[in-house]
Amino acid sequence: MSPAHDKHDMDTGNPVLAAHFARLRESEQLTAPAITRRLAVTETAAVRQWRLPSLPRAAAATAIAATVLVLLWQPAAEDPATIYLSILDQQSWSSDALLDVSEALLPALAPEPDFYQIDINFDLDSYAN
Amino acid sequence: MAPTLIQLLERHHTQSWGWSLACCDWQHALAEDALQEAYLRVLDGRARFGGRSSEKTWFFGVIKHVAAEQRRKHARQGLLQVFYRHRAANEPAVEAAPDLELDQSSQALRQALMELPARQREILHLVFYSDLSLAEAATAAGISVGSARTHYHRGKQRLQQLLDEQP
Numbered sequence: 001m002s003p004a005h006d007k008h009d010m011d012t013g014n015p016v017l018a019a020h021f022a023r024l025r026e027s028e029q030l031t032a033p034a035i036t037r038r039l040a041v042t043e044t045a046a047v048r049q050w051r052l053p054s055l056p057r058a059a060a061a062t063a064i065a066a067t068v069l070v071l072l073w074q075p076a077a078e079d080p081a082t083i084y085l086s087i088l089d090q091q092s093w094s095s096d097a098l099l100d101v102s103e104a105l106l107p108a109l110a111p112e113p114d115f116y117q118i119d120i121n122f123d124l125d126s127y128a129n
Numbered sequence: 130m131a132p133t134l135i136q137l138l139e140r141h142h143t144q145s146w147g148w149s150l151a152c153c154d155w156q157h158a159l160a161e162d163a164l165q166e167a168y169l170r171v172l173d174g175r176a177r178f179g180g181r182s183s184e185k186t187w188f189f190g191v192i193k194h195v196a197a198e199q200r201r202k203h204a205r206q207g208l209l210q211v212f213y214r215h216r217a218a219n220e221p222a223v224e225a226a227p228d229l230e231l232d233q234s235s236q237a238l239r240q241a242l243m244e245l246p247a248r249q250r251e252i253l254h255l256v257f258y259s260d261l262s263l264a265e266a267a268t269a270a271g272i273s274v275g276s277a278r279t280h281y282h283r284g285k286q287r288l289q290q291l292l293d294e295q296p
Contacts, residue, residue, distance in 0.1 A: 014257075014285055020292065021257035024235040025147055032146040033161055035139050 138168060141185050144259045148189050151254045152196030155239055159203060163196040170195065182268045186261065189269040193251070241291035249284030252277050 138145070145164060153159035167188070170176040176191045178184060231239070242250050248270070255266035267277035 014289065016292075017253070017285060017288060018257055020234055020238045021254075023232060024238050025144075025258055027231045027235045028147045028150060029143045031157070032143050033164075035142040 134171065137184050138171065138188070141188060144185075145188060145192060147258055148254065149192050149196060151242070151250065151258070152193050153200065154243065159196070159199050163192060163199045166199070167192045167195045183265065185259075186265045186269045189255065189259065189261070190271065193269060193271070237292060237295050241288055241295065244291055245284055245287055246280075248272070248276075248280045249287065252280040253284045253288060256281060 145167075146160070149160040149164040149167070150157070153163055167176070170191060171188065178187050181187075182190075242254070245253070251270045252263075252266050255261045255269055256263065259266075261269065263277050263281060264274050266281075267274045270277065272280075
């Protein structure tokens with residue numbers, strides 16, 4: 001008779017039934033699948049299941065780290081004179097581009113561009129013919 | 130040193146197997162699936178021990194829950210197979226345990242248990258087979274202790290009667 005009956009059941013169980021169940025337990029224990037094999041399979045599946053949900057977590061962590069790096073990283077300030085001269089070297093440039101360079105930072109050696117005025121006289125009569 | 134989770138599962142494995150069989154009406158394939166799934170849920174953390182009962186009682190509750198899910202799933206599949214008449218002749222169907230492995234007494238007990246209402250069968254199995262107290266059996270079955278006591282007494286009388294009626 002099991003202690004469970006003594007503690008919790010005033011009827012103190014049933015020896016005949018207990019014997020039946022004991023025999024059933026003994027018989028079924030013989031058919032029990034091996035615990036090591038089952039747990040090995042289960043653990044493998046558990047690890048696989050653990051890894052799959054962790055993928056989005058890893059991706060999120062990578063994305064956060066990348067965002068932080070981008071925010072922290074600032075490109076080195078370019079020399080204003082270099083910017084200014086590179087603009088002047090261009091084949092065409094607009095005055096708006098020059099606004100990118102602070103006037104106070106302009107190097108003294110870099111002359112402001114001259115203004116060229118080109119007078120074009122059209123001989124309208126030659127076109128009329 | 131406190132036993133690890135694996136050690137706890139190993140310690141109760143044979144009784145867990147017996148309980149899984151009982152929860153699945155002694156259908157081996159279903160019982161294996163249920164036990165496997167219960168292990169999986171414990172190991173990957175989907176089933177967590179809350180400390181409100183013993184580990185064994187808690188794990189038996191997990192098995193019962195998983196087995197109920199497996200039975201419902203199996204029943205749905207069975208209904209679909211019948212409805213569409215697609216059950217192939219060589220399809221591996223879920224079968225009861227081979228009775229040849231059981232002695233006459235065990236076969237008689239299984240047969241008698243199957244004739245009992247599910248609650249009575251559960252409580253008797255938990256108490257007599259797994260050596261749980263009535264309070265533990267009630268926790269594992271998810272019912273009150275008073276209800277478990279009633280099922281226990283009625284089930285015991287009925288089971289004894291059924292066994293006496295058998296040749």
